[in-house]
Amino acid sequence: MTDIPFDARAHYVEMTRRKRMYGGIMLAVFVALMVSGFMLADARNAGGFWAGLPNIFGFPADVIADTAPKVDQLPGHLVTYFPALTETLNIAAASTIIGAALGFILSLLSTRGMARWPRLIPVFRRIMDVMRAVPEIVIALILIFVLGGGPVPAMIAIAFHTSGALGKLFSEVNENADLKPIEGLASVGATWGQRMWLGVVPQVAPNYFSYALLRFEINIRASAILGFVGAGGIGYELKNAMSWGQGRFDEAAAIFILLFLTIVVFDQISSHVRNRLAHEGAH
Amino acid sequence: MTDATAYAQADRLFGRKKLFSWGLPAVVLTYLVYVAFAFHILTPDMFGIPSNIPDRDRLKFDVQNGRTLVADMVSYKTHVTRDNRSGELGVAIEGERKGAYPDGIVPDWVDAQGETTVIDLGAGHIVTFLPGNALTYEVPGYGTIRGQIEGRTVVTNIPEDDVPDWINLSSTRMAITTDEGRLSLTRNKTEVFNYFPGWELFWFTLDSPYSGHGVFDILFGDQIDPARGNIEGAWHDFWENPMWRHVDVAWALFETVLMAFLGTFGAAIVALPVAFLAAKNFSPLMPVRFALRRVFDFLRGVDALIWTILLSRAFGPGPMTGALAILFTDTGSFGKMFSEALENVDQKQIDGVVSTGASTVQRYRFGVIPQVTPVLLSQVLYFLESNTRSATIIGAITGGGIGLLLTQAMITQKDWEEVTYYIILIVIVVMLMDSLSGWLRRKLIKGE
Incomplete structure (x- = not known):
């Protein structure tokens, strides 16, 4: 390099320009990807986007047209499908509980300072990664083949995924926990189980609960969608109601309403509780 | 106190x-x-308390299905079939036409000479097809079983009062299941299944000239197919393998990722400007904010399942429908999350920009956007990974992507090796998307 006096202003302008250029290039690549992706998806779709766009309100209109004359039967349908809704909620709740319990154990086993077998930490982390990556539908469909249709395959499938997902979040919580109580307990000869239950759990419980609640919200949706592929609950009833075909969409309308209200209500409750927990934690 | x-x-x-x-x-x-x-x-x-739960509602573990599933995941069977009317012999992997051995070629454990065929199942189990629709099966430790079709019935030398439990015998059918394979004899055909470990014909089907050649042979050996170069021809035959359809699987995986990509980023693009109108500190009118929040709740509450059903009625099955279903649901989620992030921006930075005499656009560009970008981007990238999984499920419902292939393979209830293959691929893709989104988060947000 020759001896040029350092020009701060020119340097700054140059840097900004380069930054802008990179930003611009990235934006252009992104836009190109979105547009070409959209065109590709459109081409591979059975019906085109622009051709289908006018029909987007066709189905809701059909459903409303079918339901309107029989609106007096709607409360009856809501009552009829309530047990199926309960099943969906039970699947979601049970799988969240089981998944949280397994996730808790996995998270302890994969957190430094708490692990029962510190050498196996990477192994348990990998296990959680794989558990998280398996979509629920895969396990559900295989289990349906072996166990038959019904809520149990869905419950196991969602619990499996949930343990991986919560395990990761829990272990992040564990990492922020204070290790002193554990050392204290160890000094008085507590077993690993006692150290975890008495030393870790009280510290992390509020955060765990908050994450589990969020997961419960997600799992309600998941259990509804798994029902649609044959695993019981309201999704299964929805599939049947849809197959009645045009003219008999009033039952589907009842299920739509039930599902919508359930999701909204549980979303609101859970976000309210989580906000309160976060607030208490801040004090 | x-x-x-x-x-x-x-x-x-x-x-x-x-x-x-x-x-x-x-x-x-x-x-x-x-x-x-x-x-x-x-x-x-x-x-001990009586109950009247119908049988179909009870939980049952179908041992047979479970065994089929596990066996099929890790092994395959080759069918040796004799048509008992024409006497024609056929050998086909999994009994499929795509896996059939070309005419006149049989695997080395089958010895066909005229009307007699000797099949060596291994471990001393030898099945011999004899003329006149007869056969013998030498089972070590039991003896030689003879069977023949006479008229319409099956005649055997198995004593009728002492049929072992691995033989299923009736007047029209004899079925023998041993550890080495299975044999069935009916009026129409004589069939032997021989089991092998692994996935059949994963690389090449039997009609490809490259079948049976190793990697070394293909890369460095003599030209196998005179019409094509080795690498080019082998790639073509592998990629177009009619049994595994690698090219279709790759497309399906790509479609699934595409659905997640378009849905997630599409939702982010739609949600960003709307989120400003729904944020307390930017919204021009409180009623607008209230209305938009209800719209977000509605979009989220309807859920991807219902959006999928609704949209597939308008757009038909395919990746576009799946992408739009994700887009609709996530616009709700992003709208809510973005507007909350915007409500948490630091007003001081905006005031600072205003004090320099910035215009409205500049105020947003330099006062707000730099503050929220990392938060928003990391949320969007988290969703990208989880939507890849959702896209698999949505694909199974709308009929697009790897979800469709998965359900198709499962419906046949016998292509479990393909199901395993798809599952492995899905897990790999989801984990790749996870690392990609993590890498992008680090790169774009922390600037590492």
């Missing part, structure tokens, strides 16, 4: 804690027991 009251207070506090630490697990356990009964995992008759 006297000691007594202090003790009483402490006792109460401990009492409450004890109640909570025992009560909560008890409640959870009670609930799980209730669920076990509700799902018929446990039934009252297990405890």
Whole structure:
């Protein structure tokens, strides 16, 4: 390099320009990807986007047209499908509980300072990664083949995924926990189980609960969608109601309403509780 | 405060804690027991209380299906079939036309000479097809089983009063299942299944000239197909393999990722400007904010399942429908999350920009966007990974992507090796998307 006096202003302008250029290039690549992706998806779709766009309100209109004359039967349908809704909620709740319990154990086993077998930490982390990556539908469909249709395959499938997902979040919580109580307990000869239950759990419980609640919200949706592929609950009833075909969409309308209200209500409750927990934690 | 009251207070506090630490697990356990009964995992008759739960609602473990599933995941079978009317012999992997051996070629464990065919199943099990629709099966430790079709019935030398449980015998059918394979004899055909470990014809089907050649042979060996170069030809035959359809699988995976990509980023693009109108500190009118928040709740509440059903009626099956379903749901989620992030921006930075005489656009560009970009971007990238999984499920419903292939393979109830293959690929793709989104987060947000 020759001896040029350092020009701060020119340097700054140059840097900004380069930054802008990179930003611009990235934006252009992104836009190109979105547009070409959209065109590709459109081409591979059975019906085109622009051709289908006018029909987007066709189905809701059909459903409303079918339901309107029989609106007096709607409360009856809501009552009829309530047990199926309960099943969906039970699947979601049970799988969240089981998944949280397994996730808790996995998270302890994969957190430094708490692990029962510190050498196996990477192994348990990998296990959680794989558990998280398996979509629920895969396990559900295989289990349906072996166990038959019904809520149990869905419950196991969602619990499996949930343990991986919560395990990761829990272990992040564990990492922020204070290790002193554990050392204290160890000094008085507590077993690993006692150290975890008495030393870790009280510290992390509020955060765990908050994450589990969020997961419960997600799992309600998941259990509804798994029902649609044959695993019981309201999704299964929805599939049947849809197959009645045009003219008999009033039952589907009842299920739509039930599902919508359930999701909204549980979303609101859970976000309210989580906000309160976060607030208490801040004090 | 006297000691007594202090003790009483402490006792109460401990009492409450004890109640909570025992009560909560008890409640959870009670609930799980209730669920076990509700799902018929446990039934009252297990405890001696009569119940009238119909059989189809009971939980049952289908051992046969389970065994088929596991066996098919890790092994395949080759069918040797004789048509008992024409006497024609065929050898086909999994009994499929795509896996058939070309005419006149048989695997080395089959020895066809005229009307007699000797099949060596291994471990001393030898099946011989004889003229006149007859056969013998030498089972070590049992003896030689003879069977023949006479007229319409199956005649065998198995003593009728002493049929072993691995033989299924009726007047029209003889079926023998051993560890080495299976044999069935009916009026129409004689069939032997021989089991092998692994996935059949994963690289090349039998009609490809490259079948049976190793990697080394293809890369460095002599030209196998005179019409094509080795690498080019082998790639073509592998990629277009009619049994595994690698090219279709790759496309399906790509479609799934495409759905997630378009849905997630599409939703982010739609949600960003709207989120400004729904944020307390940017919204021009409170009613607008209120209305938009309800719209977000609605979009989220309807859920991807219903959006998928609704949209596939308008757009038909395919990746576009799946992408739009994700887009609709996530616009709701992003709208809510973005507007909350915007409500948390630091006003000081905006004031600073305003004090330099910035215009409205500049105020947003330099005062707001730099503050929220990292938060928003990391949320969007988290969703990208989870939507890849959702896209698999949505694909199974709308009929697009790897989800469709997965359900198709499962419906046949016999292509479990393909199901395994798809599952492995899905897990790899989801984990790749996870690392990609993590890498992008680090790169774009922390600037590493």
